[in-house]
Amino acid sequence: MVIVHHLNNSRSQRVIWLLEELGVPYEVKRYERDAKTMLAPAELRAVHPLGKSPVITDEGKTIAETGAIVEYLIETYGHGRLIPARGTPERLRYTYWMHYAEGSAMPLLVMKLVFGAIPKSPQLPFFIKPVARMITQGVIKSYLDPQIKTHIAFWDAELGAAPYFAGHELTGADIMMSFPLQAASTRSTLTPKLATYLTSLESRPAYQKALDAGGPFELMG
Numbered sequence: 001m002v003i004v005h006h007l008n009n010s011r012s013q014r015v016i017w018l019l020e021e022l023g024v025p026y027e028v029k030r031y032e033r034d035a036k037t038m039l040a041p042a043e044l045r046a047v048h049p050l051g052k053s054p055v056i057t058d059e060g061k062t063i064a065e066t067g068a069i070v071e072y073l074i075e076t077y078g079h080g081r082l083i084p085a086r087g088t089p090e091r092l093r094y095t096y097w098m099h100y101a102e103g104s105a106m107p108l109l110v111m112k113l114v115f116g117a118i119p120k121s122p123q124l125p126f127f128i129k130p131v132a133r134m135i136t137q138g139v140i141k142s143y144l145d146p147q148i149k150t151h152i153a154f155w156d157a158e159l160g161a162a163p164y165f166a167g168h169e170l171t172g173a174d175i176m177m178s179f180p181l182q183a184a185s186t187r188s189t190l191t192p193k194l195a196t197y198l199t200s201l202e203s204r205p206a207y208q209k210a211l212d213a214g215g216p217f218e219l220m221g
């Protein structure tokens, strides 16, 4: 039985969604973020040394990293579903977006979240806060916002030719890309096309069932 080690309001929501799309039985073990630091509880480190979510365990295996988990689940339980055929242009796009989501898109979006939070930190002496704000806002305005805007325009252009990131059908690549889109919608502005695409993903019955299983899902902006 697949066990999903699920942290509230996190990337692991995608894994539950994928399992629902595949119709694979699973169990959710929930972990709650620390209310102040928003970090995962230490008990998650007993499952995997980095203590991040998602992690799954299945048949004696422990697998971390969303992309690795998505690939594993699709290869093991997909029987050809949610992955384009080998050797096709769609398969290459699938591989690209599968890696791009956590490799290129998420670091920028996480950096914006972290830089935005630094000046609000209660640990920071009050007289340092204006300086911290000036520096972090400088990085956000001069580097992160323009980068994120470029990436959003890229997503918009790439979705032009087909309704999904790897072609005409939903694949694991869309499940991976859903999280950067959700994070971008709270930290920037999606184009109307991307917003419609995201709504269509979130309206899928499997996505809705995953919300019931994983609990409320609200990302920090």
Ligand SMILES: N[C@@H](CCC(=O)N[C@@H](CS)C(=O)NCC(=O)O)C(=O)O
Residues within 6 Å of the ligand: 007, 009, 010, 011, 012, 038, 039, 040, 041, 051, 052, 053, 054, 064, 065, 066, 067, 102
């Ligand atoms: N690239 C990793 C990122 C894992 C990650 O940072 N997960 C976040 C949840 S969205 C986490 O566990 N945060 C809590 C913490 O860092 O303690 C993946 O996709 O699995």
